[in-house]
Amino acid sequence: MLHRLATSLQRPAVPPFAAAVRCLSSGSVVIKVPLNFWAGKRRTSQEKCNKENVYEPATGRVLCPLEPCGAAEVNQAVEAAKSAFGHWSKMSGMERAKIMIEAAHIIERRREEIAEIEVVNNGKSITEARLDVDSARLCIEYYAALATTLAGQHVQLPGGSFAYTRREPLGVCVGIGAWNYPFQIAAWKSAPALACGNSMVFKPSPVTPVTAVLLAEIYAMAGAPEGLYNVVQGGQETGSLLCHHPDVAKVSFTGSVPTGKKIMEMASKGVKHVTLELGGKSPLLIFQDSDVENAVKGALMANFLSQGQVCSNGTRVFVHKDILPEFVEEVVKRTRAIEIGDPLLESTRMGALVSRSHLERVLSFVDQAKKEGATVLCGGEPFVPSDPKLRGGYYMTPCVLGNCTDEMTCVKEEIFGPVMSVLSFESEEEVLLRANDTDLGLAAGVFTSDVKRAHRVVEHLKAGSCFINNYNITPVEVPFGGFKMSGIGRENGQVTIEHYSQLKSVYVEMGDVDSLF
Numbered sequence: 001m002l003h004r005l006a007t008s009l010q011r012p013a014v015p016p017f018a019a020a021v022r023c024l025s026s027g028s029v030v031i032k033v034p035l036n037f038w039a040g041k042r043r044t045s046q047e048k049c050n051k052e053n054v055y056e057p058a059t060g061r062v063l064c065p066l067e068p069c070g071a072a073e074v075n076q077a078v079e080a081a082k083s084a085f086g087h088w089s090k091m092s093g094m095e096r097a098k099i100m101i102e103a104a105h106i107i108e109r110r111r112e113e114i115a116e117i118e119v120v121n122n123g124k125s126i127t128e129a130r131l132d133v134d135s136a137r138l139c140i141e142y143y144a145a146l147a148t149t150l151a152g153q154h155v156q157l158p159g160g161s162f163a164y165t166r167r168e169p170l171g172v173c174v175g176i177g178a179w180n181y182p183f184q185i186a187a188w189k190s191a192p193a194l195a196c197g198n199s200m201v202f203k204p205s206p207v208t209p210v211t212a213v214l215l216a217e218i219y220a221m222a223g224a225p226e227g228l229y230n231v232v233q234g235g236q237e238t239g240s241l242l243c244h245h246p247d248v249a250k251v252s253f254t255g256s257v258p259t260g261k262k263i264m265e266m267a268s269k270g271v272k273h274v275t276l277e278l279g280g281k282s283p284l285l286i287f288q289d290s291d292v293e294n295a296v297k298g299a300l301m302a303n304f305l306s307q308g309q310v311c312s313n314g315t316r317v318f319v320h321k322d323i324l325p326e327f328v329e330e331v332v333k334r335t336r337a338i339e340i341g342d343p344l345l346e347s348t349r350m351g352a353l354v355s356r357s358h359l360e361r362v363l364s365f366v367d368q369a370k371k372e373g374a375t376v377l378c379g380g381e382p383f384v385p386s387d388p389k390l391r392g393g394y395y396m397t398p399c400v401l402g403n404c405t406d407e408m409t410c411v412k413e414e415i416f417g418p419v420m421s422v423l424s425f426e427s428e429e430e431v432l433l434r435a436n437d438t439d440l441g442l443a444a445g446v447f448t449s450d451v452k453r454a455h456r457v458v459e460h461l462k463a464g465s466c467f468i469n470n471y472n473i474t475p476v477e478v479p480f481g482g483f484k485m486s487g488i489g490r491e492n493g494q495v496t497i498e499h500y501s502q503l504k505s506v507y508v509e510m511g512d513v514d515s516l517f
Contacts, residue, residue, distance in 0.1 A: 031064040031117070035209050035233050036073065037216040038201075039080040040226035045069050045233070052235075054209060057123030057352035058343055060392030066209055068234035074201075074241040080227030081172040081199040082247055087225050089169050089197040093147040100144035100194060103222035107137040114214055116344060118183050121210040123352035123394065124306045125343045136187030136215075139476040139492065143195035146497060150196065160510040167501045169197030170273060171249035174242045176263070177212065178254040179205035179354050180309040186212045188476075188491050189252050190219075190229055196500040198250075201230045203242060205255075207354055209233050243267050250274070250500065254311075257440070257485050275489030275499050277311070277481055279414045280442030283435035284314030284471060285457060287428075288322040290447040294469060296330045298447055299420065302471040304338065304398050307353050308362075308418035312443035312480075314471055316411055318431050321424045328402060328422060332377045335398050335420075341385045352393040353417060359394040362417030366399055369410040369421075375402040380419065406434055414440070428457065436462045441483030445471045464490075 031054075036043045047070035056063045069077070088096065107114065115129035122129070152165035175189035182204055193200045204212040212231045219229045232238055243251055243266035250273035253263045260278040267274045284302050286295045302314030319327045343351030353359045359382070366380035380399035384391050398418035404411050410421050425431040435444065444463035448454050454468045464482040467473065474480055479493035489499045 031120075031210055033064050034067055035064070035213050036067060036069060036077075036231060037213045038073075038077040038227060038230035038232070039083075040220055042213065043073070043076075045073050047073065052206060054121065054207070055355065056120055056393075057354055058120070058393045059390055060356070060394065063121060064210070066206055066233055068206070069232040069238050069241075070234075071241055074232055074238065074245065077201045077230040077232050078172055078242075078245055078247050081201050081230055082227075084225040084227035085169070085171055085197075085199040088194070088199060088228055091197070093150050093195075096195060096197065097144040097147045099219075099223045100140050100147065100191070103218050103224070104137045104140045104144065106218045106221055107133060107140070110214075110218070111137075114183060114211060117214065118211050119343045119351070121208045122179065122182060122306075123343055123354055125348045125351050126346065127349070128306060129343075132181055132184040135474070135476065136184045139184075139187045140191045142476045142492075143191040146192075146494065147195035150497065150501070152503075157507075161508060162510070163505060163507045166504040166506065167196075167497075168504055169501055171198060172247055173198045173200045173250040173252065173500065174245075174248050175200055175202040176239055176242070176251065176253040176255070177202065177204045178311075179208040180306055180311070182208040183211040183215065185254050186215045189254075190215070192491075192496045192500045193250075193252075194219075194224075194228065196497060198500055199228050199230075201232060201242060201248070203232050203234065203239055206233065206235045239263070240266060243272075244269065246270060248272060252489070252491075252499075253277070260487065273499065275481075275491070276487035277489075277491060278442070278485065278487040279416075279440060280311050280313070280463075280482065280486050281316060281412065281414050281438050281440045282312060282314045282443040282445070282463065283316045283318060283461070284445040285425075285431055285435060285447070286317065286319045286323070286327065287446070287448040287450070287453065288320040289449045290323070291449065291469075292323060292326055292330065295447040296327060296334060298445065298467075298469070298471045299327075299331055300334060302445060303420040304335070304350060304418050305472055307350055308398070309354060309358075309416050310472065311416075311486075312465060312472060312474075314443065314445050315415065315419065315421055316435070317420055317422045318425045318435065319422060321426055324422075324424050328377065328400075331420070331422075332400050335400050336378050338398050340383050340395055340397065342387065342390060350398060350418065352395050354394070356394055358417070359396060362415055362419065363396060365410055365413070365415045365417070365419060366401075369401050369404075369408060369419075372408045372410075374404050374408060374410060374421070376400075377402045377422075406437065412438070428453065432457065432460050436460075439485045442486035443467070443472075443482070
C-alpha cells in the first residue's frame with residue numbers, strides 16, 4: 001500500500017545506523033535474535049517446543065530461528081503491558097506525542113536500514129519497502145498529533161446541571177499482523193493505540209517476524225515506558241493465548257477471513273473490542289471514456305504491488321468492450337517489462353513471493369484458470385534469476401489472464417499473488433451487479449473521465465475503500481477498512497481513535513435530588 005509514490009520517491013535516502021547490504025547475493029545480512037521483546041528488552045522463550053526457521057524469500061536460505069511464545073511468555077508480555085499502561089494512560093496527550101514524534105524521527109534516520117531488513121525477510125522490492133517505512137513513520141506522526149486533541153463533550157442541562165464525556169483508553173491491546181506489510185502494519189496498529197493511552201502486545205506473522213522487534217526497540221529508544229510495546233512471536237497457539245487472555249481489552253487483526261472469524265469468536269468470549277482487516281477480491285472498473293494510459297497504470301498498481309500480495313488489490317479488472325483490445329495490448333506489454341529479481345537492487349520492480357508454499361499455491365491458481373478456459377496472456381510461470389545465489393528464491397512472472405468469466409475460480413477466490421483477471425462489460429448497470437457479486441468488500445476502483453459517473457458508481461460499490469482514477473493509494477489520514485466479510489472497524493484516519501478508546505458519560509447535579517420515593 002502506498003502513501004504517495006511520487007512524493008516518497010523524491011525523498012533523499014537517510015544514512016542508516018547499521019551497515020547496509022546492497023544486494024542479496026552477498027548473503028551477508030545478519031538478523032539479531034531473539035525476536036521476542038517485552039519489558040524493555042529482547043527475551044528468549046522458555047517454551048519447550050522446536051524452534052522454527054525463518055526464510056529469506058529472495059534466496060530460499062534460512063535467515064534466522066524463531067522462538068514461539070507459550071503461555072508463560074504471553075503472560076509476562078501482557079503483565080509488562082499492564083504495568084506500562086498504568087503510567088502511560090495518565091500522561092497528557094502532549095507528553096505521549098513527544099515520545100511518539102521521537103520514535104518517528106528515529107524511523108526516519110534508520111529508514112534505509114529498516115527497509116533493507118524488511119526486504120530480506122519479506123521479498124518485496126527495496127523501492128516499495130522504503131515507502132512502507134515512510135507510511136509507518138507518517139502514521140506515528142499523524143497519531144502523535146491526534147493524541148494532543150483527544151477531548152470529551154460538555155452538555156448543558158436544565159437547572160444549571162450539566163454532563164460531560166471523557167474519552168478513555170481501553171487498556172492492553174493486542175495487534176496481530178500479516179506477512180505482506182510487517183513493519184507498516186506494526187505501526188498502523190500501535191500508533192492509534194498508543195496515542196489513546198493504551199499499551200500493546202504485538203504478534204507478527206511467523207513468516208515475517210523480524211522488523212516488529214525493531215519497532216519495539218525504537219519506541220524504547222524514544223523514551224516509552226518499559227512494556228508499552230511488546231512483541232511475542234509464534235503462530236496460531238500464541239495468537240489464541242493472546243485472544244483469550246483476560247487482561248487483554250482489544251484485538252486488532254490483519255489477515256485472512258477464516259482466521260478473522262476465529263479471532264472474533266475467541267474475543268467474543270471475553271467481550272473484547274475487535275478490529276478486523278481481512279481479505280478482498282476487489283473490482284476495478286474501467287469505462288470506455290477512461291484515459292487508457294492511466295487506467296493501465298492503475299491496473300498494474302492494483303495487481304502487482306508487493307508481488308500481488310496485497311489484500312486490497314483490484315484483481316477483477318472489468319474493462320468496457322470498446323477499449324478492451326487497446327487496454328489488453330498495453331497492459332500485457334507493460335507487465336512483460338516488469339523487472340524481476342534481486343529485491344535489493346534499485347532496478348528491480350518485482351521481488352520474490354513470501355514462501356515456497358505460497359508460490360506453489362499462486363501458480364496452482366494459474367493452472368486452474370487455464371483448465372477453466374482462461375487465456376494466459378503473459379506470465380504465470382516460475383522464474384529463475386540468472387544469479388546462481390538467487391535460484392533458490394520464490395519468484396514467478398506476473399500474470400495477466402484474458403477471456404475470464406465471473407464463474408471462474410481465479411475471479412471468485414483471493415489468489416494473493418501477481419495474477420490479474422481481465423473481464424469485459426457493456427453497461428454500467430451490468431458491471432455494478434457483477435462487481436458487487438462477492439461476499440468480500442475491502443476495496444474497489446473506477447476509471448472514467450465522467451465525474452458524475454465516477455461518484456454515481458462509487459456510491460453503488462459495496463466496498464469500504466474506493467478509488468477514482470487511481471488505486472492502492474492509502475494516506476494515513478484516510479480511514480482504511482472493508483464492508484461485508486472483509487472486516488469490521490477501520491485503520492488510519494481520525495475515526496480509528498474511536499476503535500482504541502471508550503466513552504464515559506458523567507452527569508453532574510447542581511441542585512437537589514428530585515426523588516420519586
